Amino acid sequence: xxxxxxxxxxxxLGSALIEKLYSSDYLSIGGTHSTDVLADLAGIAQGQRILxxxxxxxxxxxxLAESRKCQVTGLDLVETNVLEANSRxxxxxxxxxxxxxxxDAADMAFEDGTFDVVWGQDAWCHVPxxxxxxxxxxxxxxxxxxxxxxxxxxxxxxxxxxxxxxxDATVSTxxxxxxxxxxxxxxxxxxxxxxxxxxxxxxxxxxxxxxxxESFEDxxxxxxxxxxxxxxxxxxxxxxxxxxxxxxxxxxxVAKRDAGP
Ligand SMILES: C[S@@+](CC[C@H](N)C(=O)[O-])C[C@H]1O[C@@H](n2cnc3c(N)ncnc32)[C@H](O)[C@@H]1O
Numbered sequence: 001x002x003x004x005x006x007x008x009x010x011x012x013l014g015s016a017l018i019e020k021l022y023s024s025d026y027l028s029i030g031g032t033h034s035t036d037v038l039a040d041l042a043g044i045a046q047g048q049r050i051l052x053x054x055x056x057x058x059x060x061x062x063x064l065a066e067s068r069k070c071q072v073t074g075l076d077l078v079e080t081n082v083l084e085a086n087s088r089x090x091x092x093x094x095x096x097x098x099x100x101x102x103x104d105a106a107d108m109a110f111e112d113g114t115f116d117v118v119w120g121q122d123a124w125c126h127v128p129x130x131x132x133x134x135x136x137x138x139x140x141x142x143x144x145x146x147x148x149x150x151x152x153x154x155x156x157x158x159x160x161x162x163x164x165x166x167x168d169a170t171v172s173t174x175x176x177x178x179x180x181x182x183x184x185x186x187x188x189x190x191x192x193x194x195x196x197x198x199x200x201x202x203x204x205x206x207x208x209x210x211x212x213x214e215s216f217e218d219x220x221x222x223x224x225x226x227x228x229x230x231x232x233x234x235x236x237x238x239x240x241x242x243x244x245x246x247x248x249x250x251x252x253x254v255a256k257r258d259a260g261p
Contacts, residue, residue: 009171012080021209025059028122029205035060041194042148042254044068048116053105054123058085065097074100106132110140120149128173131184138188147255155249169238178251190255199249206240
């Protein structure tokens with residue numbers, strides 16, 4: 001999936017619609033609960049320097065800065081997301097602890113060893129080159145750093161038509177499997193501490209999202225157009241069908257690099 005498709009999906013209007021469907025500040029389905037669960041598993045502590053890759057409107061980063069008193073940098077391809085996240089940080093007096101920048105997660109401008117934790121919530125499925133992504137995470141982390149993320153995963157073999165439909169609906173070029181992520185992390189010197197299949201939670205959350213979307217039919221049709229509502233229903237319906245057929249699912253991963261002797 002092209003960079004243009006990411007910009008289109010997460011345009012100002014696109015992100016606003018996704019946020020309306022999901023939860024305040026979030027472009028991922030798990031919201032603050034998912035952030036809290038991952039933060040506990042990763043042992044996130046006050047003052048840690050966290051890099052949130054694919055930060056969207058800043059939901060996870062703002063929540064971590066506020067609730068865990070971390071120093072969070074968010075990175076996102078889409079400028080309007082970054083502007084909005086910075087403005088929300090300022091409005092809440094969090095701009096000393098949370099800042100957002102434009103950039104590509106697979107090719108970052110940060111110095112080596114800048115962060116204690118690299119974080120992601122449901123964003124890395126959009127990055128075509130997962131090997132480059134994990135290598136970049138490893139590079140910008142301290143020698144004993146932690147990678148903690150949730151993501152949409154491929155959970156079954158698919159034929160060409162199924163793959164094309166899934167990639168189209170999810171704006172991705174490929175999805176990692178749990179095993180492929182484990183392999184990439186181990187290859188970069190990380191020990192995988194948590195690799196949890198959270199597909200059942202994803203299916204449950206997605207059913208609620210479809211019900212929510214249906215309840216917004218009049219509002220979205222009047223505020224935007226019936227066509228916008230139709231596109232949202234078609235796309236999200238395809239995603240739910242892929243979840244229910246167990247073609248795709250969700251994973252939660254925490255990996256840590258042990259400092260050398
Ligand atoms: C599903 S949203 C999740 C946003 C955020 N993590 C959250 O939980 O609300 C995925 C985000 O990843 C961003 N993104 C996609 N590809 C990216 C890349 N290569 N580098 C940085 N950000 C990217 C998108 O612009 C979008 O904001």
